[in-house]
Amino acid sequence: MRSVTLPGGERVPALGLGTWMMGERGGHEPESVAALKRGIDLGMTLIDTAEMYGDGGAEELVGQAIAGQRDRVFIVSKVLPSNASRTGVAAACERSLKRLGTDCIDLYLLHWRGGIPLHETVAGFADLRRAGKIRHWGVSNLDLDEMNALWAISGGENCAANQLLYNLGRGGIEWDLRPALSMRGVPVMAYSPLEQGRLLGNRTLKQVAAARGATPAQVALAWLLQWPDVIVIPKAANLAHAVDNRGAADMALTPAELEALERAFPPPRRKMPLAML
Numbered sequence: 001m002r003s004v005t006l007p008g009g010e011r012v013p014a015l016g017l018g019t020w021m022m023g024e025r026g027g028h029e030p031e032s033v034a035a036l037k038r039g040i041d042l043g044m045t046l047i048d049t050a051e052m053y054g055d056g057g058a059e060e061l062v063g064q065a066i067a068g069q070r071d072r073v074f075i076v077s078k079v080l081p082s083n084a085s086r087t088g089v090a091a092a093c094e095r096s097l098k099r100l101g102t103d104c105i106d107l108y109l110l111h112w113r114g115g116i117p118l119h120e121t122v123a124g125f126a127d128l129r130r131a132g133k134i135r136h137w138g139v140s141n142l143d144l145d146e147m148n149a150l151w152a153i154s155g156g157e158n159c160a161a162n163q164l165l166y167n168l169g170r171g172g173i174e175w176d177l178r179p180a181l182s183m184r185g186v187p188v189m190a191y192s193p194l195e196q197g198r199l200l201g202n203r204t205l206k207q208v209a210a211a212r213g214a215t216p217a218q219v220a221l222a223w224l225l226q227w228p229d230v231i232v233i234p235k236a237a238n239l240a241h242a243v244d245n246r247g248a249a250d251m252a253l254t255p256a257e258l259e260a261l262e263r264a265f266p267p268p269r270r271k272m273p274l275a276m277l
């Protein structure tokens, strides 16, 4: 599995596993856990979750999937903005650790920018690092002006990742945000890389996939995996989807394929407001 380097030098898998909409009431829990376990076995050992998903239910499923193999896995979780005060972040992290059945989260993110001053959240993250409860911290859904505000705060330079909506049809961050993150060595974690499945019916994507004997999902993921500083976290509750997605990590799109995709999904020509799901 190809890896992406975090600021500080640690390497994490470029292709991981998402968990949004897992662990919800009435969901298919055994199937989701089986898909996560298969994903881990196939080398997708970075798992993205959040206290928000299924009101903690997704973190509990991750806990089941990693039981007995915690050391193989890099766990990413997120704190809600409403919990992101200095003391709130500590309490939220404790709850997440309990649900995950572990004593340390590898990367802990602010889910999106809320009303609590960023310096409070950064201080809370620093406390958690000192206490050994998290190893790295980062953010999600922060645009360039918000990143600049973060980097201006004492300790803000320790931000290890920004998790952003990024896929073939959502290239807005390429205008200024991705280059600014790249300059600082901060990876992008591309969320909803399949646009929650909606991308997969696109004609060009289907044509490129059919011509090389791949699936549209694999081509969409391989397009994101072409960059050395992008971590991709598709969600698959279906085991066959997890296996299919793993195939993307072994694919390199040709210049002709990339050109066809660029024609169908043109890159941004101006600054776009940051898109979120």
Ligand SMILES: NC(=O)c1ccc[n+]([C@@H]2O[C@H](COP(=O)([O-])OP(=O)(O)OC[C@H]3O[C@@H](n4cnc5c(N)ncnc54)[C@H](OP(=O)(O)O)[C@@H]3O)[C@@H](O)[C@H]2O)c1
Residues within 6 Å of the ligand: 017, 018, 019, 020, 021, 048, 049, 111, 140, 141, 163, 164, 190, 191, 192, 193, 194, 195, 196, 197, 200, 215, 217, 218, 233, 234, 235, 236, 237, 238, 239, 240, 241, 242, 244, 245, 277
């Ligand atoms: N930070 C944020 O604000 C934020 C926001 C959104 C998402 N995220 C994170 O990013 C992860 C991924 O994003 P997402 O869940 O929104 O959407 P996604 O990964 O773009 O798409 C997931 C959907 O695609 C289907 N799928 C997966 N692999 C497939 C394949 N090979 N062939 C056909 N269909 C396939 C899944 O079906 P099955 O489940 O049935 O397999 C599911 O319906 C989330 O789970 C979450 O961890 C973060």
